[in-house]
Amino acid sequence: MTIDFKGSHCPRSVILYAVFFYIRYGVSYRDLEEIMAERGVEIDHATLNRWVVKFSPLIAEKAQARKRSTAKSWRMVETYIKVRGKWTYLYRAVDRDGQTLDFMLSERRGTAAARRFFKQAVGTNGIPDRIAIDKSGANLAGLQSLNVILKFTRAGRTINIVQSKYLNNIVEQDHRFIKRITRPSLGFKSFHSAAATLAGIEAAHMIRKGQVGQIGISPFKQFAALAE
Structure with missing residues:
Protein backbone atom coordinates (compact mmCIF):
# COMPACT_ATOMS: atom_id res chain seq x y z
CA MET A 1 0.00 0.00 0.00
CA THR A 2 1.29 3.45 -0.95
CA ILE A 3 2.25 5.69 1.97
CA ASP A 4 -0.19 8.58 2.34
CA PHE A 5 1.32 12.07 2.37
CA ILE A 23 18.49 8.87 8.67
CA ARG A 24 21.35 8.23 6.25
CA TYR A 25 23.96 10.91 6.93
CA GLY A 26 23.95 11.59 10.66
CA VAL A 27 23.08 15.27 10.91
CA SER A 28 21.23 17.16 13.61
CA TYR A 29 17.78 18.63 12.92
CA ARG A 30 19.28 22.12 13.12
CA ASP A 31 21.85 21.18 10.49
CA LEU A 32 19.16 19.63 8.30
CA GLU A 33 17.06 22.79 8.61
CA GLU A 34 20.02 24.77 7.27
CA ILE A 35 20.69 22.25 4.49
CA MET A 36 17.07 22.43 3.33
CA ALA A 37 17.17 26.24 3.41
CA GLU A 38 20.25 26.16 1.17
CA ARG A 39 18.09 24.26 -1.30
CA GLY A 40 15.34 26.85 -1.12
CA VAL A 41 13.03 24.99 1.28
CA GLU A 42 12.26 26.79 4.55
CA ILE A 43 11.32 24.06 7.07
CA ASP A 44 11.81 24.35 10.83
CA HIS A 45 13.57 21.61 12.74
CA ALA A 46 10.42 20.61 14.66
CA THR A 47 8.61 19.85 11.40
CA LEU A 48 11.59 17.83 10.18
CA ALA A 63 11.90 -2.36 3.49
CA GLN A 64 11.43 -5.42 5.68
CA ALA A 65 8.71 -6.76 3.38
CA ARG A 66 10.79 -6.22 0.23
CA LYS A 67 14.28 -7.17 1.37
CA ARG A 68 16.08 -10.05 -0.30
CA SER A 69 16.26 -13.50 1.25
CA THR A 70 18.77 -13.92 4.05
CA ALA A 71 20.88 -16.85 5.26
CA LYS A 72 19.67 -19.34 7.88
CA SER A 73 22.63 -18.72 10.18
CA TRP A 74 22.10 -15.67 12.39
CA ARG A 75 24.14 -13.48 14.72
CA MET A 76 22.40 -11.51 17.50
CA VAL A 77 23.50 -9.12 20.23
CA GLU A 78 22.12 -5.91 21.73
CA THR A 79 23.69 -2.47 21.90
CA TYR A 80 22.92 0.69 23.87
CA ILE A 81 21.04 3.83 22.82
CA LYS A 82 20.48 6.82 25.13
CA VAL A 83 16.86 8.02 25.47
CA ARG A 84 15.89 10.85 27.87
CA GLY A 85 19.35 10.62 29.38
CA LYS A 86 18.99 6.90 30.17
CA TRP A 87 20.34 3.86 28.37
CA THR A 88 17.90 1.68 26.45
CA TYR A 89 18.63 -1.51 24.55
CA LEU A 90 18.63 -1.97 20.79
CA TYR A 91 18.36 -5.66 19.94
CA ARG A 92 19.74 -6.40 16.47
CA ALA A 93 20.35 -9.48 14.36
CA VAL A 94 22.19 -10.03 11.08
CA ASP A 95 22.84 -13.18 9.09
CA ARG A 96 26.26 -14.76 8.53
CA ASP A 97 26.81 -12.41 5.58
CA GLY A 98 26.01 -9.26 7.59
CA GLN A 99 22.57 -8.74 6.07
CA THR A 100 20.07 -7.08 8.42
CA LEU A 101 17.40 -9.42 9.79
CA ASP A 102 15.53 -7.45 12.43
CA PHE A 103 15.86 -4.91 15.25
CA MET A 104 13.89 -3.87 18.33
CA LEU A 105 14.34 -1.06 20.85
CA SER A 106 13.51 -2.00 24.43
CA GLU A 107 13.43 0.06 27.61
CA ARG A 108 14.47 -3.03 29.57
CA ARG A 109 17.03 -5.74 29.08
CA GLY A 110 16.25 -9.29 30.12
CA THR A 111 14.76 -12.64 29.21
CA ALA A 112 11.33 -11.22 28.32
CA ALA A 113 12.82 -8.61 25.97
CA ALA A 114 15.11 -11.16 24.33
CA ARG A 115 12.23 -13.61 23.82
CA ARG A 116 10.08 -10.86 22.32
CA PHE A 117 12.85 -9.93 19.90
CA PHE A 118 13.52 -13.51 18.80
CA LYS A 119 9.80 -14.10 18.23
CA GLN A 120 9.61 -10.93 16.14
CA ALA A 121 12.69 -11.87 14.08
CA VAL A 122 11.41 -15.38 13.39
CA GLY A 123 8.00 -14.01 12.48
CA THR A 124 9.61 -11.68 9.94
CA ASN A 125 12.32 -13.94 8.54
CA GLY A 126 11.29 -17.52 9.25
CA ILE A 127 13.01 -20.08 11.46
CA PRO A 128 16.82 -20.14 11.09
CA ASP A 129 18.98 -23.23 11.45
CA ARG A 130 21.04 -21.62 14.19
CA ILE A 131 21.56 -18.37 16.08
CA ALA A 132 24.87 -17.26 17.55
CA ILE A 133 24.53 -15.15 20.69
CA ASP A 134 26.95 -13.78 23.28
CA LYS A 135 27.39 -15.11 26.81
CA SER A 136 24.29 -13.29 28.09
CA GLY A 137 22.15 -15.54 30.22
CA ALA A 138 19.06 -13.49 29.40
CA ASN A 139 19.55 -13.93 25.65
CA LEU A 140 20.11 -17.65 26.12
CA ALA A 141 16.98 -18.00 28.26
CA GLY A 142 14.93 -15.98 25.78
CA LEU A 143 16.01 -18.17 22.88
CA GLN A 144 15.45 -21.37 24.85
CA SER A 145 11.95 -20.14 25.70
CA LEU A 146 11.27 -19.60 22.01
CA ASN A 147 12.52 -23.11 21.25
CA VAL A 148 9.95 -24.52 23.65
CA ILE A 149 7.22 -22.71 21.73
CA LEU A 150 8.60 -23.88 18.37
CA LYS A 151 8.84 -27.47 19.55
CA PHE A 152 5.10 -27.66 20.13
CA THR A 153 3.90 -25.42 17.29
CA ARG A 154 6.28 -26.00 14.35
CA ALA A 155 6.42 -29.79 13.99
CA GLY A 156 9.18 -30.08 16.57
CA ARG A 157 11.67 -27.90 14.70
CA THR A 158 13.92 -25.87 16.98
CA ILE A 159 16.89 -23.52 16.58
CA ASN A 160 20.47 -24.58 17.29
CA ILE A 161 21.95 -22.15 19.82
CA VAL A 162 25.63 -21.20 19.72
CA GLN A 163 27.17 -18.96 22.38
CA SER A 164 30.29 -17.34 20.93
CA LYS A 165 31.70 -13.86 21.26
CA TYR A 166 33.86 -14.40 18.16
CA LEU A 167 30.94 -15.27 15.88
CA ASN A 168 29.17 -12.07 16.89
CA ASN A 169 31.96 -9.78 15.71
CA ILE A 170 30.03 -9.23 12.48
CA VAL A 171 26.98 -7.78 14.26
CA GLU A 172 29.17 -5.78 16.65
CA GLN A 173 30.80 -4.17 13.61
CA ASP A 174 27.37 -3.52 12.11
CA HIS A 175 26.36 -1.59 15.25
CA ARG A 176 28.95 1.06 14.37
CA PHE A 177 26.98 2.42 11.44
CA PHE A 188 16.57 11.02 21.89
CA LYS A 189 13.91 12.92 23.81
CA SER A 190 11.31 10.13 23.89
CA PHE A 191 11.19 6.37 23.47
CA HIS A 192 8.62 6.65 20.67
CA SER A 193 10.72 9.04 18.60
CA ALA A 194 13.83 6.92 19.22
CA ALA A 195 12.14 3.71 18.03
CA ALA A 196 10.68 5.44 14.97
CA THR A 197 13.94 7.12 13.98
CA LEU A 198 15.98 3.94 14.48
CA ALA A 199 13.58 2.08 12.20
CA GLY A 200 14.37 4.59 9.47
CA ILE A 201 18.11 4.37 10.11
CA GLU A 202 17.94 0.58 9.86
CA ALA A 203 16.01 0.84 6.58
CA ALA A 204 18.64 3.20 5.13
CA HIS A 205 21.34 0.80 6.30
CA MET A 206 19.61 -2.08 4.52
CA ILE A 207 19.56 -0.04 1.32
CA ARG A 208 23.25 0.77 1.79
CA LYS A 209 23.99 -2.96 2.05
CA GLY A 210 22.07 -3.73 -1.13
CA GLN A 211 19.25 -5.64 0.53
CA VAL A 212 16.46 -3.54 -0.97
CA GLY A 213 15.86 -2.25 -4.50
CA GLN A 214 17.71 -2.66 -7.77
CA ILE A 215 21.47 -2.64 -8.23
CA GLY A 216 22.65 0.57 -9.91
CA ILE A 217 19.75 2.69 -8.65
CA SER A 218 20.72 5.55 -6.33
CA PRO A 219 20.07 4.96 -2.62
CA PHE A 220 17.63 7.86 -2.47
CA LYS A 221 15.60 6.53 -5.40
CA GLN A 222 15.48 3.11 -3.72
CA PHE A 223 14.31 4.79 -0.51
CA ALA A 224 11.65 6.84 -2.34
CA ALA A 225 10.40 3.71 -4.12
CA LEU A 226 9.58 2.19 -0.73
CA ALA A 227 6.95 4.91 -0.24
CA GLU A 228 5.06 3.75 -3.32
Missing part, protein backbone atom coordinates in the same frame (compact mmCIF):
# COMPACT_ATOMS: atom_id res chain seq x y z
CA LYS A 6 -2.00 13.90 2.40
CA GLY A 7 -2.19 16.79 4.84
CA SER A 8 1.49 17.64 4.49
CA HIS A 9 2.27 21.18 3.41
CA CYS A 10 5.26 20.16 1.30
CA PRO A 11 5.57 17.94 -1.78
CA ARG A 12 6.17 14.24 -1.22
CA SER A 13 9.62 14.50 -2.85
CA VAL A 14 10.74 17.19 -0.38
CA ILE A 15 9.59 15.18 2.63
CA LEU A 16 11.29 12.01 1.43
CA TYR A 17 14.51 13.87 0.69
CA ALA A 18 14.58 15.40 4.20
CA VAL A 19 13.79 12.11 5.94
CA PHE A 20 16.37 10.17 3.91
CA PHE A 21 19.08 12.77 4.48
CA TYR A 22 18.54 12.66 8.25
CA ASN A 49 11.45 15.81 13.37
CA ARG A 50 7.73 15.11 12.89
CA TRP A 51 8.39 13.92 9.34
CA VAL A 52 11.14 11.53 10.44
CA VAL A 53 9.08 10.10 13.31
CA LYS A 54 5.95 9.72 11.17
CA PHE A 55 7.35 8.29 7.96
CA SER A 56 10.42 6.32 9.05
CA PRO A 57 8.52 3.35 10.55
CA LEU A 58 6.23 3.15 7.51
CA ILE A 59 9.17 3.00 5.11
CA ALA A 60 11.05 0.57 7.36
CA GLU A 61 8.06 -1.78 7.27
CA LYS A 62 8.15 -1.68 3.47
CA ILE A 178 23.87 2.84 13.59
CA LYS A 179 25.85 4.58 16.34
CA ARG A 180 27.52 6.92 13.85
CA ILE A 181 24.15 8.09 12.54
CA THR A 182 22.57 8.53 15.99
CA ARG A 183 25.53 10.37 17.56
CA PRO A 184 24.66 13.88 16.23
CA SER A 185 21.15 13.64 17.77
CA LEU A 186 22.74 14.03 21.24
CA GLY A 187 20.24 11.56 22.67
Whole structure:
Protein backbone atom coordinates (compact mmCIF):
# COMPACT_ATOMS: atom_id res chain seq x y z
CA MET A 1 0.00 0.00 0.00
CA THR A 2 1.29 3.45 -0.95
CA ILE A 3 2.25 5.69 1.97
CA ASP A 4 -0.19 8.58 2.34
CA PHE A 5 1.32 12.07 2.37
CA LYS A 6 -2.00 13.90 2.40
CA GLY A 7 -2.19 16.79 4.84
CA SER A 8 1.49 17.64 4.49
CA HIS A 9 2.27 21.18 3.41
CA CYS A 10 5.26 20.16 1.30
CA PRO A 11 5.57 17.94 -1.78
CA ARG A 12 6.17 14.24 -1.22
CA SER A 13 9.62 14.50 -2.85
CA VAL A 14 10.74 17.19 -0.38
CA ILE A 15 9.59 15.18 2.63
CA LEU A 16 11.29 12.01 1.43
CA TYR A 17 14.51 13.87 0.69
CA ALA A 18 14.58 15.40 4.20
CA VAL A 19 13.79 12.11 5.94
CA PHE A 20 16.37 10.17 3.91
CA PHE A 21 19.08 12.77 4.48
CA TYR A 22 18.54 12.66 8.25
CA ILE A 23 18.49 8.87 8.67
CA ARG A 24 21.35 8.23 6.25
CA TYR A 25 23.96 10.91 6.93
CA GLY A 26 23.95 11.59 10.66
CA VAL A 27 23.08 15.27 10.91
CA SER A 28 21.23 17.16 13.61
CA TYR A 29 17.78 18.63 12.92
CA ARG A 30 19.28 22.12 13.12
CA ASP A 31 21.85 21.18 10.49
CA LEU A 32 19.16 19.63 8.30
CA GLU A 33 17.06 22.79 8.61
CA GLU A 34 20.02 24.77 7.27
CA ILE A 35 20.69 22.25 4.49
CA MET A 36 17.07 22.43 3.33
CA ALA A 37 17.17 26.24 3.41
CA GLU A 38 20.25 26.16 1.17
CA ARG A 39 18.09 24.26 -1.30
CA GLY A 40 15.34 26.85 -1.12
CA VAL A 41 13.03 24.99 1.28
CA GLU A 42 12.26 26.79 4.55
CA ILE A 43 11.32 24.06 7.07
CA ASP A 44 11.81 24.35 10.83
CA HIS A 45 13.57 21.61 12.74
CA ALA A 46 10.42 20.61 14.66
CA THR A 47 8.61 19.85 11.40
CA LEU A 48 11.59 17.83 10.18
CA ASN A 49 11.45 15.81 13.37
CA ARG A 50 7.73 15.11 12.89
CA TRP A 51 8.39 13.92 9.34
CA VAL A 52 11.14 11.53 10.44
CA VAL A 53 9.08 10.10 13.31
CA LYS A 54 5.95 9.72 11.17
CA PHE A 55 7.35 8.29 7.96
CA SER A 56 10.42 6.32 9.05
CA PRO A 57 8.52 3.35 10.55
CA LEU A 58 6.23 3.15 7.51
CA ILE A 59 9.17 3.00 5.11
CA ALA A 60 11.05 0.57 7.36
CA GLU A 61 8.06 -1.78 7.27
CA LYS A 62 8.15 -1.68 3.47
CA ALA A 63 11.90 -2.36 3.49
CA GLN A 64 11.43 -5.42 5.68
CA ALA A 65 8.71 -6.76 3.38
CA ARG A 66 10.79 -6.22 0.23
CA LYS A 67 14.28 -7.17 1.37
CA ARG A 68 16.08 -10.05 -0.30
CA SER A 69 16.26 -13.50 1.25
CA THR A 70 18.77 -13.92 4.05
CA ALA A 71 20.88 -16.85 5.26
CA LYS A 72 19.67 -19.34 7.88
CA SER A 73 22.63 -18.72 10.18
CA TRP A 74 22.10 -15.67 12.39
CA ARG A 75 24.14 -13.48 14.72
CA MET A 76 22.40 -11.51 17.50
CA VAL A 77 23.50 -9.12 20.23
CA GLU A 78 22.12 -5.91 21.73
CA THR A 79 23.69 -2.47 21.90
CA TYR A 80 22.92 0.69 23.87
CA ILE A 81 21.04 3.83 22.82
CA LYS A 82 20.48 6.82 25.13
CA VAL A 83 16.86 8.02 25.47
CA ARG A 84 15.89 10.85 27.87
CA GLY A 85 19.35 10.62 29.38
CA LYS A 86 18.99 6.90 30.17
CA TRP A 87 20.34 3.86 28.37
CA THR A 88 17.90 1.68 26.45
CA TYR A 89 18.63 -1.51 24.55
CA LEU A 90 18.63 -1.97 20.79
CA TYR A 91 18.36 -5.66 19.94
CA ARG A 92 19.74 -6.40 16.47
CA ALA A 93 20.35 -9.48 14.36
CA VAL A 94 22.19 -10.03 11.08
CA ASP A 95 22.84 -13.18 9.09
CA ARG A 96 26.26 -14.76 8.53
CA ASP A 97 26.81 -12.41 5.58
CA GLY A 98 26.01 -9.26 7.59
CA GLN A 99 22.57 -8.74 6.07
CA THR A 100 20.07 -7.08 8.42
CA LEU A 101 17.40 -9.42 9.79
CA ASP A 102 15.53 -7.45 12.43
CA PHE A 103 15.86 -4.91 15.25
CA MET A 104 13.89 -3.87 18.33
CA LEU A 105 14.34 -1.06 20.85
CA SER A 106 13.51 -2.00 24.43
CA GLU A 107 13.43 0.06 27.61
CA ARG A 108 14.47 -3.03 29.57
CA ARG A 109 17.03 -5.74 29.08
CA GLY A 110 16.25 -9.29 30.12
CA THR A 111 14.76 -12.64 29.21
CA ALA A 112 11.33 -11.22 28.32
CA ALA A 113 12.82 -8.61 25.97
CA ALA A 114 15.11 -11.16 24.33
CA ARG A 115 12.23 -13.61 23.82
CA ARG A 116 10.08 -10.86 22.32
CA PHE A 117 12.85 -9.93 19.90
CA PHE A 118 13.52 -13.51 18.80
CA LYS A 119 9.80 -14.10 18.23
CA GLN A 120 9.61 -10.93 16.14
CA ALA A 121 12.69 -11.87 14.08
CA VAL A 122 11.41 -15.38 13.39
CA GLY A 123 8.00 -14.01 12.48
CA THR A 124 9.61 -11.68 9.94
CA ASN A 125 12.32 -13.94 8.54
CA GLY A 126 11.29 -17.52 9.25
CA ILE A 127 13.01 -20.08 11.46
CA PRO A 128 16.82 -20.14 11.09
CA ASP A 129 18.98 -23.23 11.45
CA ARG A 130 21.04 -21.62 14.19
CA ILE A 131 21.56 -18.37 16.08
CA ALA A 132 24.87 -17.26 17.55
CA ILE A 133 24.53 -15.15 20.69
CA ASP A 134 26.95 -13.78 23.28
CA LYS A 135 27.39 -15.11 26.81
CA SER A 136 24.29 -13.29 28.09
CA GLY A 137 22.15 -15.54 30.22
CA ALA A 138 19.06 -13.49 29.40
CA ASN A 139 19.55 -13.93 25.65
CA LEU A 140 20.11 -17.65 26.12
CA ALA A 141 16.98 -18.00 28.26
CA GLY A 142 14.93 -15.98 25.78
CA LEU A 143 16.01 -18.17 22.88
CA GLN A 144 15.45 -21.37 24.85
CA SER A 145 11.95 -20.14 25.70
CA LEU A 146 11.27 -19.60 22.01
CA ASN A 147 12.52 -23.11 21.25
CA VAL A 148 9.95 -24.52 23.65
CA ILE A 149 7.22 -22.71 21.73
CA LEU A 150 8.60 -23.88 18.37
CA LYS A 151 8.84 -27.47 19.55
CA PHE A 152 5.10 -27.66 20.13
CA THR A 153 3.90 -25.42 17.29
CA ARG A 154 6.28 -26.00 14.35
CA ALA A 155 6.42 -29.79 13.99
CA GLY A 156 9.18 -30.08 16.57
CA ARG A 157 11.67 -27.90 14.70
CA THR A 158 13.92 -25.87 16.98
CA ILE A 159 16.89 -23.52 16.58
CA ASN A 160 20.47 -24.58 17.29
CA ILE A 161 21.95 -22.15 19.82
CA VAL A 162 25.63 -21.20 19.72
CA GLN A 163 27.17 -18.96 22.38
CA SER A 164 30.29 -17.34 20.93
CA LYS A 165 31.70 -13.86 21.26
CA TYR A 166 33.86 -14.40 18.16
CA LEU A 167 30.94 -15.27 15.88
CA ASN A 168 29.17 -12.07 16.89
CA ASN A 169 31.96 -9.78 15.71
CA ILE A 170 30.03 -9.23 12.48
CA VAL A 171 26.98 -7.78 14.26
CA GLU A 172 29.17 -5.78 16.65
CA GLN A 173 30.80 -4.17 13.61
CA ASP A 174 27.37 -3.52 12.11
CA HIS A 175 26.36 -1.59 15.25
CA ARG A 176 28.95 1.06 14.37
CA PHE A 177 26.98 2.42 11.44
CA ILE A 178 23.87 2.84 13.59
CA LYS A 179 25.85 4.58 16.34
CA ARG A 180 27.52 6.92 13.85
CA ILE A 181 24.15 8.09 12.54
CA THR A 182 22.57 8.53 15.99
CA ARG A 183 25.53 10.37 17.56
CA PRO A 184 24.66 13.88 16.23
CA SER A 185 21.15 13.64 17.77
CA LEU A 186 22.74 14.03 21.24
CA GLY A 187 20.24 11.56 22.67
CA PHE A 188 16.57 11.02 21.89
CA LYS A 189 13.91 12.92 23.81
CA SER A 190 11.31 10.13 23.89
CA PHE A 191 11.19 6.37 23.47
CA HIS A 192 8.62 6.65 20.67
CA SER A 193 10.72 9.04 18.60
CA ALA A 194 13.83 6.92 19.22
CA ALA A 195 12.14 3.71 18.03
CA ALA A 196 10.68 5.44 14.97
CA THR A 197 13.94 7.12 13.98
CA LEU A 198 15.98 3.94 14.48
CA ALA A 199 13.58 2.08 12.20
CA GLY A 200 14.37 4.59 9.47
CA ILE A 201 18.11 4.37 10.11
CA GLU A 202 17.94 0.58 9.86
CA ALA A 203 16.01 0.84 6.58
CA ALA A 204 18.64 3.20 5.13
CA HIS A 205 21.34 0.80 6.30
CA MET A 206 19.61 -2.08 4.52
CA ILE A 207 19.56 -0.04 1.32
CA ARG A 208 23.25 0.77 1.79
CA LYS A 209 23.99 -2.96 2.05
CA GLY A 210 22.07 -3.73 -1.13
CA GLN A 211 19.25 -5.64 0.53
CA VAL A 212 16.46 -3.54 -0.97
CA GLY A 213 15.86 -2.25 -4.50
CA GLN A 214 17.71 -2.66 -7.77
CA ILE A 215 21.47 -2.64 -8.23
CA GLY A 216 22.65 0.57 -9.91
CA ILE A 217 19.75 2.69 -8.65
CA SER A 218 20.72 5.55 -6.33
CA PRO A 219 20.07 4.96 -2.62
CA PHE A 220 17.63 7.86 -2.47
CA LYS A 221 15.60 6.53 -5.40
CA GLN A 222 15.48 3.11 -3.72
CA PHE A 223 14.31 4.79 -0.51
CA ALA A 224 11.65 6.84 -2.34
CA ALA A 225 10.40 3.71 -4.12
CA LEU A 226 9.58 2.19 -0.73
CA ALA A 227 6.95 4.91 -0.24
CA GLU A 228 5.06 3.75 -3.32
